[in-house]
Amino acid sequence: AQKVTQAQTEISVVEKEDVTLDCVYETRDTTYYLFWYKQPPSGELVFLIRRNSFDEQNEISGRYSWNFQKSTSSFNFTITASQVVDSAVYFCALREYSNTGKLIFGQGTTLQVKP
Amino acid sequence: DVKVTQSSRYLVKRTGEKVFLECVQDMDHENMFWYRQDPGLGLRLIYFSYDVKMKEKGDIPEGYSVSREKKERFSLILESASTNQTSMYLCASSLERTGAGGYTFGSGTRLTVV
Numbered sequence: 049a050q051k052v053t054q055a056q057t058e059i060s061v062v063e064k065e066d067v068t069l070d071c072v073y074e075t076r077d078t079t080y081y082l083f084w085y086k087q088p089p090s091g092e093l094v095f096l097i098r099r100n101s102f103d104e105q106n107e108i109s110g111r112y113s114w115n116f117q118k119s120t121s122s123f124n125f126t127i128t129a130s131q132v133v134d135s136a137v138y139f140c141a142l143r144e145y146s147n148t149g150k151l152i153f154g155q156g157t158t159l160q161v162k163p
Numbered sequence: 164d165v166k167v168t169q170s171s172r173y174l175v176k177r178t179g180e181k182v183f184l185e186c187v188q189d190m191d192h193e194n195m196f197w198y199r200q201d202p203g204l205g206l207r208l209i210y211f212s213y214d215v216k217m218k219e220k221g222d223i224p225e226g227y228s229v230s231r232e233k234k235e236r237f238s239l240i241l242e243s244a245s246t247n248q249t250s251m252y253l254c255a256s257s258l259e260r261t262g263a264g265g266y267t268f269g270s271g272t273r274l275t276v277v
Contacts, residue, residue: 153206163170
């Protein structure tokens with residue numbers, strides 16, 4: 049069965065600190081997709097990144113970077129030099145190619161960045 | 164931009180009432196989904212639909228039903244609302260049934276059942 053675990057419930061950092069959000073997943077499929085979403089206080093989930101199971105290349109987008117490691121079934125998200133606007137709930141999600149394409153979410157990590 | 168619109172941002176209903184949560188998307192997506200979000204549990208899939216008049220149960224369908232009479236509209240129905248259905252409800256749509264496509268989400272409806 050597919051499962052996504054975000055063990056960190058809440059993280060609090062001071063502005064300009066780096067922070068890493070952990071995500072561990074379980075799947076039997078060889079083809080799958082991993083996602084990160086951000087949910088600011090407004091409530092709408094905002095898509096951040098997608099990775100497919102055949103592409104383990106890490107990605108950097110501005111202050112955001114993602115580390116995908118199939119060997120440990122992890123897809124971690126790092127924010128460098130955090131800012132107050134990064135405060136949000138972050139969700140990691142998994143979509144198996146064969147399982148009707150359902151998107152399965154982790155429990156979410158609430159990040160608070162203090163000024 | 165794809166837009167997913169949920170009709171109500173906040174809703175308060177009484178126990179036993181029949182509740183309708185409406186969701187409309189404007190990009191001709193065939194696939195639509197209803198999730199509920201609770202602290203510590205993340206988002207859990209209630210129902211989804213890949214076509215008009217088609218529906219499939221998600222992981223927690225008990226106490227809910229859905230209606231998809233038109234492609235752009237997907238309604239979640241609480242037949243007899245109970246206090247344990249107090250939650251944030253999120254609607255989403257996607258272009259692809261499988262594959263790399265992500266979902267586009269609405270802003271959510273925070274439902275309180277008293």
